[in-house]
Amino acid sequence: MKTILITGAGTGLGKELALAYAQEGNRIILVGRTRFFLEEVRTMIEKTDGSAISATCDIADSKSVEQLLSHLNEAEKIxxxxxxxxVGYFGPLQEIPADRISHMIDTNVKGTIYVTKAILPTFLERNAGKIMNIISTAGLRGKVHETAYCASKFAIRGFTEALAKELANTSISVSGVYMGGMDTPFWDENHHVTDRSRLKSAKEVALDILERENEAELIIG
Ligand SMILES: NC(=O)c1ccc[n+]([C@@H]2O[C@H](COP(=O)([O-])OP(=O)(O)OC[C@H]3O[C@@H](n4cnc5c(N)ncnc54)[C@H](OP(=O)(O)O)[C@@H]3O)[C@@H](O)[C@H]2O)c1
Known part of the structure:
Protein backbone atom coordinates (compact mmCIF):
# COMPACT_ATOMS: atom_id res chain seq x y z
CA MET A 1 0.00 0.00 0.00
CA LYS A 2 1.30 3.43 -0.95
CA THR A 3 0.25 6.75 0.51
CA ILE A 4 -0.50 9.12 -2.36
CA LEU A 5 -1.11 12.85 -2.07
CA ILE A 6 -3.30 14.17 -4.90
CA THR A 7 -3.92 17.88 -5.40
CA GLY A 8 -7.24 18.98 -6.90
CA ALA A 9 -8.70 15.69 -5.68
CA GLY A 10 -12.27 16.92 -5.10
CA THR A 11 -13.39 16.99 -8.74
CA GLY A 12 -12.59 15.91 -12.29
CA LEU A 13 -9.40 13.95 -12.98
CA GLY A 14 -8.06 14.31 -9.41
CA LYS A 15 -11.21 12.73 -8.01
CA GLU A 16 -11.08 9.83 -10.50
CA LEU A 17 -7.38 9.28 -9.79
CA ALA A 18 -8.16 9.24 -6.06
CA LEU A 19 -10.95 6.68 -6.52
CA ALA A 20 -8.86 4.51 -8.87
CA TYR A 21 -5.73 4.52 -6.70
CA ALA A 22 -7.83 3.89 -3.56
CA GLN A 23 -9.49 0.96 -5.30
CA GLU A 24 -6.00 -0.53 -5.74
CA GLY A 25 -5.55 -0.47 -1.96
CA ASN A 26 -3.60 2.78 -1.58
CA ARG A 27 -4.14 5.43 1.10
CA ILE A 28 -5.08 8.78 -0.44
CA ILE A 29 -4.44 12.29 0.89
CA LEU A 30 -7.01 14.47 -0.87
CA VAL A 31 -5.96 18.12 -1.23
CA GLY A 32 -7.93 21.05 -2.65
CA ARG A 33 -9.53 24.31 -1.60
CA THR A 34 -13.16 23.15 -1.19
CA ARG A 35 -13.72 20.92 1.82
CA PHE A 36 -17.17 19.80 0.61
CA PHE A 37 -15.82 18.15 -2.57
CA LEU A 38 -12.87 16.55 -0.78
CA GLU A 39 -15.16 15.11 1.89
CA GLU A 40 -17.48 13.71 -0.77
CA VAL A 41 -14.55 11.83 -2.32
CA ARG A 42 -13.30 10.70 1.09
CA THR A 43 -16.75 9.29 1.89
CA MET A 44 -16.89 7.48 -1.47
CA ILE A 45 -13.49 5.90 -0.79
CA GLU A 46 -14.40 4.88 2.77
CA LYS A 47 -17.70 3.33 1.61
CA THR A 48 -15.67 0.82 -0.39
CA ASP A 49 -13.38 0.15 2.60
CA GLY A 50 -10.61 2.35 1.20
CA SER A 51 -8.42 4.72 3.20
CA ALA A 52 -8.32 8.49 2.74
CA ILE A 53 -7.92 11.78 4.57
CA SER A 54 -8.61 15.25 3.27
CA ALA A 55 -6.85 18.57 3.77
CA THR A 56 -7.83 21.97 2.45
CA CYS A 57 -5.00 24.03 1.04
CA ASP A 58 -4.55 26.69 -1.61
CA ILE A 59 -1.46 25.43 -3.42
CA ALA A 60 -0.78 28.90 -4.79
CA ASP A 61 -0.01 30.05 -1.24
CA SER A 62 3.52 28.87 -0.41
CA LYS A 63 3.08 29.32 3.36
CA SER A 64 -0.08 27.17 3.41
CA VAL A 65 1.68 24.49 1.38
CA GLU A 66 4.69 24.49 3.73
CA GLN A 67 2.41 24.26 6.79
CA LEU A 68 0.38 21.43 5.32
CA LEU A 69 3.40 19.41 4.26
CA SER A 70 5.24 19.95 7.51
CA HIS A 71 2.19 18.52 9.31
CA LEU A 72 1.70 15.67 6.83
CA ASN A 73 5.38 14.71 6.80
CA GLU A 74 5.11 14.16 10.58
CA ALA A 75 1.86 12.21 10.45
CA GLU A 76 2.14 10.22 7.21
CA LYS A 77 4.73 8.47 5.10
CA ILE A 78 3.94 9.91 1.68
CA VAL A 87 -7.15 26.18 -13.59
CA GLY A 88 -7.70 27.37 -17.15
CA TYR A 89 -8.64 30.77 -18.55
CA PHE A 90 -9.04 30.94 -22.31
CA GLY A 91 -9.77 33.41 -25.11
CA PRO A 92 -7.86 35.92 -27.24
CA LEU A 93 -4.86 37.07 -25.22
CA GLN A 94 -5.92 40.74 -25.26
CA GLU A 95 -9.17 39.75 -23.53
CA ILE A 96 -7.76 37.72 -20.64
CA PRO A 97 -7.65 39.93 -17.53
CA ALA A 98 -4.23 40.26 -15.88
CA ASP A 99 -5.52 38.96 -12.56
CA ARG A 100 -6.68 35.73 -14.24
CA ILE A 101 -3.28 35.26 -15.89
CA SER A 102 -1.62 35.75 -12.51
CA HIS A 103 -3.98 33.33 -10.82
CA MET A 104 -3.36 30.69 -13.49
CA ILE A 105 0.43 31.01 -13.28
CA ASP A 106 0.27 31.05 -9.47
CA THR A 107 -1.81 27.86 -9.37
CA ASN A 108 -0.55 25.81 -12.30
CA VAL A 109 3.12 26.73 -12.13
CA LYS A 110 4.01 27.99 -8.67
CA GLY A 111 1.52 25.69 -6.91
CA THR A 112 3.02 22.60 -8.52
CA ILE A 113 6.53 23.77 -7.68
CA TYR A 114 5.64 24.63 -4.04
CA VAL A 115 4.04 21.23 -3.38
CA THR A 116 6.96 19.38 -4.98
CA LYS A 117 9.55 21.43 -3.10
CA ALA A 118 7.78 20.83 0.23
CA ILE A 119 7.66 17.07 -0.27
CA LEU A 120 11.13 16.61 -1.74
CA PRO A 121 13.24 16.63 1.49
CA THR A 122 11.48 13.52 2.84
CA PHE A 123 11.77 11.78 -0.52
CA LEU A 124 15.50 12.58 -0.60
CA GLU A 125 15.94 11.39 3.00
CA ARG A 126 14.40 8.03 2.08
CA ASN A 127 15.83 8.02 -1.45
CA ALA A 128 12.39 6.96 -2.65
CA GLY A 129 9.24 8.58 -3.96
CA LYS A 130 7.27 9.31 -7.06
CA ILE A 131 6.32 12.71 -8.44
CA MET A 132 3.70 12.77 -11.19
CA ASN A 133 2.76 16.06 -12.81
CA ILE A 134 -0.54 16.32 -14.65
CA ILE A 135 0.24 18.67 -17.53
CA SER A 136 -1.77 18.67 -20.81
CA THR A 137 -1.17 18.52 -24.53
CA ALA A 138 -1.16 22.32 -24.03
CA GLY A 139 2.31 21.69 -22.59
CA LEU A 140 3.44 20.09 -25.85
CA ARG A 141 2.20 22.53 -28.49
CA GLY A 142 0.68 26.00 -28.72
CA LYS A 143 -3.07 26.29 -29.27
CA VAL A 144 -5.30 29.19 -30.37
CA HIS A 145 -6.91 31.08 -27.45
CA GLU A 146 -4.82 29.11 -24.95
CA THR A 147 -1.76 31.39 -24.86
CA ALA A 148 -1.40 31.93 -21.13
CA TYR A 149 -2.66 28.43 -20.28
CA CYS A 150 -0.10 26.92 -22.69
CA ALA A 151 2.58 29.11 -21.10
CA SER A 152 1.71 27.66 -17.68
CA LYS A 153 1.74 24.08 -18.97
CA PHE A 154 4.98 24.52 -20.95
CA ALA A 155 6.48 25.87 -17.73
CA ILE A 156 5.53 22.74 -15.83
CA ARG A 157 6.87 20.57 -18.60
CA GLY A 158 10.21 22.38 -18.22
CA PHE A 159 10.04 21.97 -14.45
CA THR A 160 9.28 18.26 -14.80
CA GLU A 161 12.08 17.57 -17.27
CA ALA A 162 14.63 19.59 -15.28
CA LEU A 163 13.67 17.93 -11.98
CA ALA A 164 13.94 14.48 -13.57
CA LYS A 165 17.51 15.33 -14.58
CA GLU A 166 18.29 16.82 -11.16
CA LEU A 167 17.11 13.61 -9.47
CA ALA A 168 18.51 11.20 -12.05
CA ASN A 169 21.03 9.79 -9.57
CA THR A 170 18.37 9.05 -6.96
CA SER A 171 15.56 6.50 -6.79
CA ILE A 172 12.93 9.25 -6.96
CA SER A 173 10.94 9.14 -10.19
CA VAL A 174 9.49 12.18 -11.93
CA SER A 175 6.91 11.93 -14.70
CA GLY A 176 4.75 14.22 -16.80
CA VAL A 177 1.29 13.39 -18.13
CA TYR A 178 0.08 15.03 -21.33
CA MET A 179 -3.59 14.44 -22.09
CA GLY A 180 -6.10 16.07 -24.41
CA GLY A 181 -9.55 17.34 -23.44
CA MET A 182 -11.56 15.67 -20.67
CA ASP A 183 -15.17 16.30 -19.71
CA THR A 184 -14.73 17.78 -16.23
CA PRO A 185 -15.86 20.85 -14.26
CA PHE A 186 -12.77 22.54 -15.76
CA TRP A 187 -15.04 23.59 -18.64
CA ASP A 188 -18.02 24.73 -16.53
CA GLU A 189 -17.20 28.40 -16.52
CA ASN A 190 -15.91 29.06 -20.01
CA HIS A 191 -17.06 28.54 -23.59
CA HIS A 192 -13.72 27.44 -25.01
CA VAL A 193 -15.01 23.92 -25.62
CA THR A 194 -18.44 23.89 -27.24
CA ASP A 195 -19.10 20.16 -27.55
CA ARG A 196 -18.08 18.41 -24.33
CA SER A 197 -19.57 15.11 -25.51
CA ARG A 198 -16.49 14.61 -27.72
CA LEU A 199 -14.13 14.73 -24.75
CA LYS A 200 -12.81 11.71 -22.86
CA SER A 201 -14.17 10.99 -19.41
CA ALA A 202 -11.86 11.71 -16.49
CA LYS A 203 -12.34 8.12 -15.32
CA GLU A 204 -11.05 6.74 -18.62
CA VAL A 205 -7.97 8.97 -18.43
CA ALA A 206 -7.39 8.10 -14.76
CA LEU A 207 -7.40 4.37 -15.59
CA ASP A 208 -4.96 4.97 -18.48
CA ILE A 209 -2.65 6.82 -16.11
CA LEU A 210 -2.80 4.02 -13.55
CA GLU A 211 -1.93 1.46 -16.19
CA ARG A 212 1.03 3.45 -17.52
CA GLU A 213 2.18 5.04 -14.26
CA ASN A 214 5.76 3.86 -14.60
CA GLU A 215 6.38 5.73 -17.86
CA ALA A 216 8.39 8.96 -17.54
CA GLU A 217 6.29 10.68 -20.19
CA LEU A 218 2.67 9.67 -20.62
CA ILE A 219 1.05 11.07 -23.75
CA ILE A 220 -2.64 10.22 -23.69
CA GLY A 221 -4.26 11.13 -27.02
N1 LIG B 1 -10.28 19.04 -18.49
C1 LIG B 1 -9.41 19.03 -19.50
O1 LIG B 1 -9.81 19.06 -20.69
C2 LIG B 1 -7.93 18.97 -19.23
C3 LIG B 1 -7.08 18.58 -20.27
C4 LIG B 1 -5.71 18.48 -20.06
C5 LIG B 1 -5.21 18.75 -18.80
N2 LIG B 1 -6.04 19.13 -17.79
C6 LIG B 1 -5.45 19.40 -16.49
O2 LIG B 1 -5.92 18.40 -15.60
C7 LIG B 1 -5.87 18.90 -14.26
C8 LIG B 1 -7.20 18.59 -13.57
O3 LIG B 1 -8.21 19.34 -14.20
P1 LIG B 1 -9.72 18.82 -14.35
O4 LIG B 1 -10.02 18.78 -15.78
O5 LIG B 1 -9.95 17.64 -13.51
O6 LIG B 1 -10.50 20.10 -13.77
P2 LIG B 1 -11.24 20.38 -12.40
O7 LIG B 1 -12.32 19.38 -12.19
O8 LIG B 1 -11.59 21.82 -12.42
O9 LIG B 1 -10.11 20.06 -11.32
C9 LIG B 1 -9.15 20.98 -10.88
C10 LIG B 1 -9.03 20.82 -9.38
O10 LIG B 1 -7.99 21.67 -8.91
C11 LIG B 1 -8.39 22.25 -7.68
N3 LIG B 1 -7.70 23.51 -7.52
C12 LIG B 1 -7.76 24.59 -8.34
N4 LIG B 1 -7.01 25.58 -7.85
C13 LIG B 1 -6.45 25.11 -6.70
C14 LIG B 1 -5.59 25.69 -5.73
N5 LIG B 1 -5.14 26.94 -5.85
N6 LIG B 1 -5.24 24.93 -4.67
C15 LIG B 1 -5.68 23.66 -4.53
N7 LIG B 1 -6.50 23.07 -5.42
C16 LIG B 1 -6.89 23.80 -6.48
C17 LIG B 1 -9.90 22.42 -7.81
O11 LIG B 1 -10.56 22.35 -6.55
P3 LIG B 1 -10.90 23.65 -5.67
O12 LIG B 1 -11.46 24.67 -6.62
O13 LIG B 1 -11.86 23.12 -4.67
O14 LIG B 1 -9.61 24.04 -5.07
C18 LIG B 1 -10.30 21.22 -8.65
O15 LIG B 1 -10.71 20.13 -7.83
C19 LIG B 1 -5.54 20.39 -14.38
O16 LIG B 1 -4.17 20.57 -14.11
C20 LIG B 1 -5.84 20.71 -15.84
O17 LIG B 1 -5.04 21.78 -16.31
C21 LIG B 1 -7.39 19.23 -17.98
Missing part, protein backbone atom coordinates in the same frame (compact mmCIF):
# COMPACT_ATOMS: atom_id res chain seq x y z
CA UNK A 79 5.18 7.71 -1.18
CA UNK A 80 3.82 9.58 -4.15
CA UNK A 81 2.53 13.02 -5.08
CA UNK A 82 0.26 13.72 -8.04
CA UNK A 83 0.32 17.41 -8.90
CA UNK A 84 -3.04 17.64 -10.60
CA UNK A 85 -4.69 20.88 -9.39
CA UNK A 86 -4.96 23.47 -12.12
Missing amino acids: DQVINNAG
